[in-house]
Amino acid sequence: MLKNLPRYECLLEASKEFPDLDPSATEVFLHLLRTGDEAFRVVETHLASHDITQGGFGVLMALWGRCRGNQPGRDALSPAALAEHTGVTRATMTGLVDTLERDGLVRRHPDPADRRMVTVELTREGESLLERILPEHFRQMAWLMAPLTETERKTFVGLLAKLLQRAADPAEAPLATASTP
Amino acid sequence: MLKNLPRYECLLEASKEFPDLDPSATEVFLHLLRTGDEAFRVVETHLASHDITQGGFGVLMALWGRCRGNQPGRDALSPAALAEHTGVTRATMTGLVDTLERDGLVRRHPDPADRRMVTVELTREGESLLERILPEHFRQMAWLMAPLTETERKTFVGLLAKLLQRAADPAEAPLATASTP
DNA sequence: CCTTCATCGTTAGCCTCCTAATTATCCGCG
DNA sequence: CGCGGATAATTAGGAGGCTAACGATGAAGG
Numbered sequence: 001m002l003k004n005l006p007r008y009e010c011l012l013e014a015s016k017e018f019p020d021l022d023p024s025a026t027e028v029f030l031h032l033l034r035t036g037d038e039a040f041r042v043v044e045t046h047l048a049s050h051d052i053t054q055g056g057f058g059v060l061m062a063l064w065g066r067c068r069g070n071q072p073g074r075d076a077l078s079p080a081a082l083a084e085h086t087g088v089t090r091a092t093m094t095g096l097v098d099t100l101e102r103d104g105l106v107r108r109h110p111d112p113a114d115r116r117m118v119t120v121e122l123t124r125e126g127e128s129l130l131e132r133i134l135p136e137h138f139r140q141m142a143w144l145m146a147p148l149t150e151t152e153r154k155t156f157v158g159l160l161a162k163l164l165q166r167a168a169d170p171a172e173a174p175l176a177t178a179s180t181p
Numbered sequence: 182m183l184k185n186l187p188r189y190e191c192l193l194e195a196s197k198e199f200p201d202l203d204p205s206a207t208e209v210f211l212h213l214l215r216t217g218d219e220a221f222r223v224v225e226t227h228l229a230s231h232d233i234t235q236g237g238f239g240v241l242m243a244l245w246g247r248c249r250g251n252q253p254g255r256d257a258l259s260p261a262a263l264a265e266h267t268g269v270t271r272a273t274m275t276g277l278v279d280t281l282e283r284d285g286l287v288r289r290h291p292d293p294a295d296r297r298m299v300t301v302e303l304t305r306e307g308e309s310l311l312e313r314i315l316p317e318h319f320r321q322m323a324w325l326m327a328p329l330t331e332t333e334r335k336t337f338v339g340l341l342a343k344l345l346q347r348a349a350d351p352a353e354a355p356l357a358t359a360s361t362p
Numbered sequence: 363c364c365t366t367c368a369t370c371g372t373t374a375g376c377c378t379c380c381t382a383a384t385t386a387t388c389c390g391c392g
Numbered sequence: 393c394g395c396g397g398a399t400a401a402t403t404a405g406g407a408g409g410c411t412a413a414c415g416a417t418g419a420a421g422g
Contacts, residue, residue: 159340160212
């Protein structure tokens with residue numbers, strides 16, 4: 001998102017004016033957002049070359065046997081389950097499934113038991129697209145992470161997990177307590 | 182983006198089937214994206230409570246004296262410079278400035294020297310909004326990073342920088358070479 | 363001078379994503 | 393049975409993001 005990461009001296013200077021500004025925290029934060037965004041873009045670019053978006057890819061992956069070969073038969077999920085799984089709202093999922101269905105990668109089936117419900121499943125075409133995309137997708141992640149040793153990766157995931165736990169915490173941020181009330 | 186991070190055993194199993202899949206690389210990648218996204222959401226939620234979006238906030242920040250108190254007088258930038266600075270296209274910047282101007286946070290001025298150009302500057306209202314938002318914004322970043330020691334932060338930024346360099350590399354990913362040609 | 367080319371901002375059309383409201387259906391309770 | 397409440401998917405309306413194309417202007421060369 002942010003293209004220009006502020007330089008460190010700059011942060012130090014600004015922190016004089018704002019007592020709430022923690023320079024090292026800000027630096028980590030900006031680097032995290034920037035790197036995440038850039039990594040995102042790398043795979044997004046690849047997916048775009050196959051005319052599929054990140055959102056669509058997420059749906060396809062969710063459909064494609066969670067954990068691969070979990071259950072026999074076709075994998076079919078409701079839009080609600082897909083939304084939950086990929087982290088978007090159900091309204092958004094309607095749009096995503098619309099696009100995927102229009103492109104023939106996915107099919108909607110009415111649920112005979114509960115007529116409110118619908119199940120979404122992969123078509124052959126969707127499956128084959130996925131199998132065409134995945135090897136390169138995996139290669140790309142491996143390439144991206146190549147500069148990190150196995151030890152560094154462990155450390156990294158540990159640090160990310162700490163932040164993730166806090167960021168995803170329902171307790172949320174301290175929106176009241178402050179040094180500037 | 183991805184809500185359910187695959188468990189490690191699952192990745193190991195899948196890697197049998199896909200020689201290109203590097204489990205630890207995938208794990209790092211998914212954690213990075215997920216954490217970045219979650220951190221993004223935290224500040225986005227805060228900004229939303231002031232009726233401003235991330236994109237708009239970025240523009241305001243860019244306008245608000247890069248590095249704070251850099252130059253005397255008002256800070257004014259062209260849409261192109263803003264787009265460059267915040268990492269969006271010029272077309273998108275037009276829309277962002279439209280919204281900000283409609284909300285009275287920003288003003289467009291024609292450039293007398295070059296009639297193709299326009300300069301964008303902060304209004305008093307925009308400035309005061311920013312000064313109202315920033316303390317809490319800083320506090321939020323500090324809160325988010327609180328679980329990390331100063332040493333961990335240094336390590337973390339180092340790792341992020343390594344990845345960033347690679348991800349932002351114009352050389353891009355190895356889209357040709359592969360074990361599945 | 364005038365033609366060509368680069369550059370600026372904007373427009374048009376599309377996709378993703380959101381919230382809120384709508385419609386259809388199921389379920390349980392009197 | 394019939395009615396209210398929960399839940400499914402969808403629609404409506406808005407915003408940000410992109411690419412591509414456009415109109416206006418400036419700069420440079422013949």
